[in-house]
């Protein structure tokens with residue numbers, strides 16, 4: 296009988312990494328997003344001590360019951376709102392994630408959305424392709440230089456966005472649960488309402504939790520300038536999307552750039568898809584070859600470290 300630990304793999308692995316993992320563990324493949332509770336027979340589940348998966352795998356009481364020998368689950372993501380961390384912790388299950396390696400990629404999409412909104416770049420592309428240019432020039436857009444960027448959340452990604460925005464001569468303000476000593480010189484702390492009132496571009500960089508769900512809603516949107524843009528590259532449900540659609544229709548704010556939505560994939564029939572003042576992306580913040588490789592390297596290293604009794608580089612249990 297194999298002495299190797301049994302590990303569920305519910306994420307696409309590059310061949311070299313799969314080989315490395317297979318040398319140390321018995322791999323049990325589960326299609327991405329399918330619950331191992333449904334996909335793996337009970338006698339195999341009973342022996343599983345590790346798992347590497349995406350945000351699509353819900354790690355809740357029911358799954359923890361179905362994997363009684365689980366020691367570690369390694370998320371191929373920095374976010375971990377798919378995990379009941381308290382339930383995992385009370386059973387001694389380590390939960391790992393991939394912070395740090397995707398900050399630049401997510402910040403780049405944030406800045407890209409900001410430029411698309413202010414300079415109307417997506418509509419500009421359609422304007423040229425359709426031949427409309429022959430009828431006259433493209434309508435004037437707005438500068439971002441000198442405009443105030445407001446960051447809701449000043450963690451690793453927020454800091455990279457702040458640094459990048461300085462290159463656009465944008466004053467940066469932020470609100471965080473507490474003032475960030477590392478933000479000094481980069482951004483100015485303001486109260487939460489002040490952030491919404493003063494920002495010309497308001498970008499969200501907080502995790503999704505019971506406390507942050509719909510924390511950007513009708514009240515916050517009504518504080519914003521009618522010329523301001525909202526950007527969300529964090530998690531869709533942080534924003535009350537129905538309130539956002541109302542604000543975009545009413546012109547309470549000028550536009551929104553969204554890489555994340557409450558429902559993903561976003562159906563083409565969703566009201567957001569019919570609004571001209573919205574730029575949408577398919578949750579691609581970290582989706583570059585280089586960044587995804589760094590993320591999967593870290594996720595697998597976390598898993599192997601935890602199984603080997605070493606401290607993983609990134610774990611989220613308190």
Ligand code: DGY
Pocket residue numbers: 350371372373374375397529580581
């Ligand atoms: C992350 O790493 O959390 C990205 O949003 C991918 O889900």
